[in-house]
Amino acid sequence: MTCSDEASPAFDYARYLAAKTTVDDRALNRHVLAELCRLMPAGAPRVLEVGAGLGTMVARLMDWGAVGAGEYVLLDEDRRLLDCARRWLCDWAAARGLRGDPLPDGLRVGDLRVRLVHAELGSYLEAAHGARADVVIANAVLDLVDVPTVLPGLLRLLVPGGVYWFTINYDGESIFAPGHPHDDLIVQAYHRDMDERFRYGRPAGESRTGRRLFHYLRAAGAPALAAGSSDWVVSAGPDGTYPGDEAYFLRSILHTIQNALRGRQDRVEPADLADWLAVRGRQLAAGELVYIAHQLDFVGRSPG
Numbered sequence: 001m002t003c004s005d006e007a008s009p010a011f012d013y014a015r016y017l018a019a020k021t022t023v024d025d026r027a028l029n030r031h032v033l034a035e036l037c038r039l040m041p042a043g044a045p046r047v048l049e050v051g052a053g054l055g056t057m058v059a060r061l062m063d064w065g066a067v068g069a070g071e072y073v074l075l076d077e078d079r080r081l082l083d084c085a086r087r088w089l090c091d092w093a094a095a096r097g098l099r100g101d102p103l104p105d106g107l108r109v110g111d112l113r114v115r116l117v118h119a120e121l122g123s124y125l126e127a128a129h130g131a132r133a134d135v136v137i138a139n140a141v142l143d144l145v146d147v148p149t150v151l152p153g154l155l156r157l158l159v160p161g162g163v164y165w166f167t168i169n170y171d172g173e174s175i176f177a178p179g180h181p182h183d184d185l186i187v188q189a190y191h192r193d194m195d196e197r198f199r200y201g202r203p204a205g206e207s208r209t210g211r212r213l214f215h216y217l218r219a220a221g222a223p224a225l226a227a228g229s230s231d232w233v234v235s236a237g238p239d240g241t242y243p244g245d246e247a248y249f250l251r252s253i254l255h256t257i258q259n260a261l262r263g264r265q266d267r268v269e270p271a272d273l274a275d276w277l278a279v280r281g282r283q284l285a286a287g288e289l290v291y292i293a294h295q296l297d298f299v300g301r302s303p304g
Ligand SMILES: C[S@@+](CC[C@H](N)C(=O)[O-])C[C@H]1O[C@@H](n2cnc3c(N)ncnc32)[C@H](O)[C@@H]1O
Pocket: 017, 020, 050, 051, 052, 053, 054, 055, 056, 057, 075, 076, 077, 078, 081, 119, 120, 121, 122, 138, 139, 140, 141, 144, 145
């Protein structure tokens, strides 16, 4: 599948999200997942996933038997990514021998109606809405938005007592091995960039979203019923190759850091950044680069 980013042909966001699938498969916290499965309403629930990207989570939840019928809404601000999602899910369904029938606003996968909604989350929460969801999911998204502003609206999208599952929330630790003298400088500058990012006129993310969610959820009247770590751990196998497309995933992580810091000479000298990226690129090519990112998952119920 090619759904390339024309603004930056070196970086294909859809491919990055597809490559991330196996990394997330390993990382998602199984204790928190078991609690989600226990809380998941029987029958045909209405699930809303915000910042859903390519739709890899709905595929995973079908594979893992957590959802199978009802309605699953994929909401994302990126229309092109939603177009990719339609194709990616059709291919995924075909590979499993499932029906993947197109619908005017999405597709039917087996017994599940998947709807694609193009919207920016903040604007979506401000607008009036119809039916509320039984389950709201956000995977690798809440660290990209202003949680104190967004969270109350997100919980209001749920029926009273509805279930949230907020996963892969970055929590301020990135480890690259083997160590490099510029690691601390680079990671600290990257965290600062995350903490100062603004989009849509609002703060857009925090480098310590994971640990802060304990408090934010409690303050919103929806303390977590289960929480646990969901660290990304990426390394090559004994033969020096990375699983699946995870070498591309690692390249994308390096590219993201490069993009965030290349205009910030005040924080990282361009020569230091170039040296760090060159060393990391060589280690990646040789299958020597190990990457670990600390993240946290949460499951709970909306107030009421
Ligand atoms: C890191 S990706 C994660 C995608 C998907 N959840 C996954 O784990 O594969 C973040 C996604 O959130 C979407 N996103 C970020 N900010 C958003 C916002 N304010 N409103 C709607 N979508 C947003 C992006 O377009 C992107 O698809």
